[in-house]
């Protein structure tokens with residue numbers, strides 16, 4: 264099996280400074296000029312490839328934290344189903360299906376403050392099987408972690424851990440009170456020192472300023488983060504974000520471009536909320552981002568894999584994966600001879 268070797272840390276310097284980043288976000292540049300500028304490092308580091316990530320919530324709800332954006336936070340009463348950790352058999356089956364569907368990476372997400380020793384042991388066993396027996400890359404998102412737990416997970420084969428900054432340090436107190444920005448930084452630093460690649464990004468639209476967004480982009484650069492999910496806030500029922508920002512597709516493209524230009528060799532993911540916030544500009548985002556999710560997000564549905572692959576191919580890009588069947592568009596063409604009569608506005612009835 265071919266294995267795609269990935270960098271663990273970003274090494275390339277930023278291509279813009281904070282004041283230029285702010286000008287882009289303020290709309291002071293021509294959109295297509297900015298996209299063109301950001302497409303250059305995208306093509307240089309990733310060519311025409313797009314990585315498809317598939318998320319699996321292995322444990323949902325029962326969380327004591329109060330992250331304001333999350334449907335699983337304590338007292339959210341969001342209507343989202345809560346369940347204890349899935350069995351290993353179930354997780355392995357879902358990982359295999361994700362691989363067969365063309366996933367590049369399988370993202371295991373477990374709700375909670377952070378895993379205890381027993382949970383780390385359990386997750387290590389599952390990660391080892393997905394990595395070695397199924398042959399699929401894994402990213403784990405399980406909350407706060409110290410370096411001894413990071414070491415156990417790395418020895419089990421984990422090469423990437425997700426721990427988002429979510430927003431800037433200055434804005435963090437507005438979105439969460441049960442843990443601090445510093446707690447998150449410490450987890451990222453523990454993983455960095457153990458040599459685990461970091462996936463860390465943000466959620467745009469939680470009442471932050473454009474300067475906060477610039478701050479996050481450069482903090483991720485300083486932390487050498489190699490994978491950056493750029494999520495766009497989805498107002499789940501029961502959320503506690505005080506003043507969600509109004510987002511529009513053009514601003515979303517500008518934000519993705521800034522994250523690319525500040526972090527030229529990082530995987531930039533157009534993540535949660537792309538369907539609702541980028542809308543008809545989703546395909547334009549692939550000129551600057553090289554990664555996305557298919558089959559939904561933590562607790563909200565999104566585009567299915569066939570639709571996602573179709574968009575990638577229509578935009579002139581190619582899905583990147585290590586195995587499974589290449590699911591090029593297998594659907595019947597809308598204008599095929601078998602379907603054309605179904606499209607007639609006025610059809611003879613005989």
Ligand code: SF4
Pocket residue numbers: 326327328329330333334335336337373374375376406
């Ligand atoms: S983001 Fe994670 S830690 Fe925060 S409330 Fe949701 S499940 Fe809990």
